[in-house]
Amino acid sequence: MTEPLARPKRKDPLKRTRLPLRPQDVRSRTAHGLTAAAAEGRFALQVCLDCNTVIYPPRDACPSCLSARLPFRDVARGGTLIAETTLRTSTEPYFRERTPWRVGTVKLDAGPVVVAHLHGDAVEGERVRLELKLDKSGSAVAMALPERTPRTWLMIRICVR
Amino acid sequence: MADDPHLREMTCDPKFRRVLITDGRTAVGQAMAKAFSDAGASIVFVGLADPWKPFPGMGSLRKIERVEIVPLDVTDTESGYRAGRSERRPHRHCGQHRRTHSCRRCRGSSWPDDRARGDRCSLSRPAAACAGVRPDPSFSRRGRCKFGRGLRQSAVGACADELARIRELFRDRGGMSVGGAMHARGTAPGRVKVLNVFFGPLEIEWFQTVPPPKVTPATLANAVVRALQHGLEDVFVGDVAEDIRQRLAVNPKALERETGKLKGISMTVDLMSFARAVANGDIRVIDLHADAVAGIPDHCAAARAWDSARRSEWRKCRATTSADRPGTGTTLVSASILERTSTRRFTGFPARICPTTQSIRSMSRSSSRRLP
Numbered sequence: 001m002t003e004p005l006a007r008p009k010r011k012d013p014l015k016r017t018r019l020p021l022r023p024q025d026v027r028s029r030t031a032h033g034l035t036a037a038a039a040e041g042r043f044a045l046q047v048c049l050d051c052n053t054v055i056y057p058p059r060d061a062c063p064s065c066l067s068a069r070l071p072f073r074d075v076a077r078g079g080t081l082i083a084e085t086t087l088r089t090s091t092e093p094y095f096r097e098r099t100p101w102r103v104g105t106v107k108l109d110a111g112p113v114v115v116a117h118l119h120g121d122a123v124e125g126e127r128v129r130l131e132l133k134l135d136k137s138g139s140a141v142a143m144a145l146p147e148r149t150p151r152t153w154l155m156i157r158i159c160v161r
Numbered sequence: 162m163a164d165d166p167h168l169r170e171m172t173c174d175p176k177f178r179r180v181l182i183t184d185g186r187t188a189v190g191q192a193m194a195k196a197f198s199d200a201g202a203s204i205v206f207v208g209l210a211d212p213w214k215p216f217p218g219m220g221s222l223r224k225i226e227r228v229e230i231v232p233l234d235v236t237d238t239e240s241g242y243r244a245g246r247s248e249r250r251p252h253r254h255c256g257q258h259r260r261t262h263s264c265r266r267c268r269g270s271s272w273p274d275d276r277a278r279g280d281r282c283s284l285s286r287p288a289a290a291c292a293g294v295r296p297d298p299s300f301s302r303r304g305r306c307k308f309g310r311g312l313r314q315s316a317v318g319a320c321a322d323e324l325a326r327i328r329e330l331f332r333d334r335g336g337m338s339v340g341g342a343m344h345a346r347g348t349a350p351g352r353v354k355v356l357n358v359f360f361g362p363l364e365i366e367w368f369q370t371v372p373p374p375k376v377t378p379a380t381l382a383n384a385v386v387r388a389l390q391h392g393l394e395d396v397f398v399g400d401v402a403e404d405i406r407q408r409l410a411v412n413p414k415a416l417e418r419e420t421g422k423l424k425g426i427s428m429t430v431d432l433m434s435f436a437r438a439v440a441n442g443d444i445r446v447i448d449l450h451a452d453a454v455a456g457i458p459d460h461c462a463a464a465r466a467w468d469s470a471r472r473s474e475w476r477k478c479r480a481t482t483s484a485d486r487p488g489t490g491t492t493l494v495s496a497s498i499l500e501r502t503s504t505r506r507f508t509g510f511p512a513r514i515c516p517t518t519q520s521i522r523s524m525s526r527s528s529s530r531r532l533p
Contacts, residue, residue, distance in 0.1 A: 041391055
């Protein structure tokens with residue numbers, strides 16, 4: 001369960017200020033369709049116009065029928081977290097100073113299986129909703145959040161609306 | 162749920178973060194201060210260019226919890242660096258006064274340039290001062306909030322030609338490119354992200370003559386906070402903006418033609434027939450820049466200006482030949498109204514317009530033809 005965030009303390013001025021890092025940000029030109037969707041808060045994946053296969057990761061040809069007509073379409077974001085693991089270390093400096101970091105495999109209702117970052121409340125074997133988020137490099141990543149919205153979060157959403 | 166550290170890496174939830182609002186004098190700025198305070202920001206710095214000048218809502222702004230007024234002028238670089246040195250962080254920019262009156266009421270031609278410069282740099286100056294786009298070792302002593310998110314508001318016209326917002330288009334397009342450049346450069350060291358907010362006409366006094374639907378400042382502010390909480394990058398607020406977004410996604414070229422270019426063409430046809438009459442066929446297309454800024458003619462404003470050019474009095478005008486195509490008989494003329502008085506009655510254009518830059522006044526003096 002996610003712990004409530006505590007007010008951060010003032011930094012010790014004698015300590016060195018930690019420099020900001022960014023995660024790996026190289027994406028293919030096709031994959032920036034995910035970035036466009038994430039920028040607007042949509043969940044869009046490639047859908048083959050010829051065989052209706054939902055495709056992930058983004059490709060230039062349909063793995064089912066080899067069609068090249070693969071526009072990004074909004075698809076259902078629900079799925080099941082079928083496996084999860086916790087990274088304790090990493091060769092990436094960004095993740096190295098943020099471990100432990102949970103990642104998992106989500107089987108989407110729309111078809112494909114997505115490797116996603118996990119919210120602290122996402123439990124293995126239960127339903128999750130997948131969202132596309134922009135990480136600090138500005139690239140789209142998938143994040144799995146618990147499907148059932150806690151009451152507090154719901155209240156916040158109602159208030160801001 | 163929003164407190165999850167992994168999720169906060171992907172979003173920019175204002176909770177326990179510091180916010181700098183660059184213009185607290187506007188209704189939008191005050192609504193933003195309220196929204197960010199309610200969202201749990203640790204401190205909301207509100208910039209005021211001249212704090213000693215009273216303004217509507219000053220008392221209620223000071224009563225908002227965790228709001229701190231700071232002297233800040235976004236058009237002054239030193240002011241931004243002073244704010245940056247005192248551990249301030251840019252969060253949003255709302256120096257977007259939008260005025261609906263025509264430039265005919267504004268004397269001189271430097272005002273759009275000044276405003277564009279101020280608006281664009283109002284984003285980049287505090288960011289350079291505070292967010293470490295330019296390294297500043299005095300910055301971020303408080304730790305934790307390592308990642309600032311600049312925010313700029315755009316009219317929906319920035320991505321689609323909005324009616325009667327020509328000079329805003331110019332400014333917002335410039336602002337969008339600045340925002341994109343800041344994003345590209347700012348994310349390199351991982352410090353700045355830019356949130357583009359596209360909104361329809363606001364429910365403020367500057368949009369008095371614009372019909373509904375409009376967006377209230379509170380709605381805009383809540384949408385901004387929600388976008389930050391969700392980690393979005395492009396937000397469309399209001400029915401007008403949402404309509405533009407949907408049409409843009411379907412067919413951007415059709416939207417461009419429907420909202421701006423068609424009007425330009427119809428205006429050009431009107432002016433063309435007029436020009437043909439007054440200039441004896443030498444002028445095929447006259448592009449009268451009523452607002453003299455965007456390069457995209459606005460039908461209504463241009464028609465008004467053209468009408469006044471025909472009927473009212475001009476003292477000094479300037480005609481600039483933007484393109485001359487000898488052999489085709491086509492001359493594109495761009496006229497910027499500089500000043501008008503009631504001392505002289507404008508009667509007509511000369512039979513021939515020299516392709517070089519010259520004064521309409523001198524042309525009108527030499528003209529013996531009368532308007533049709």
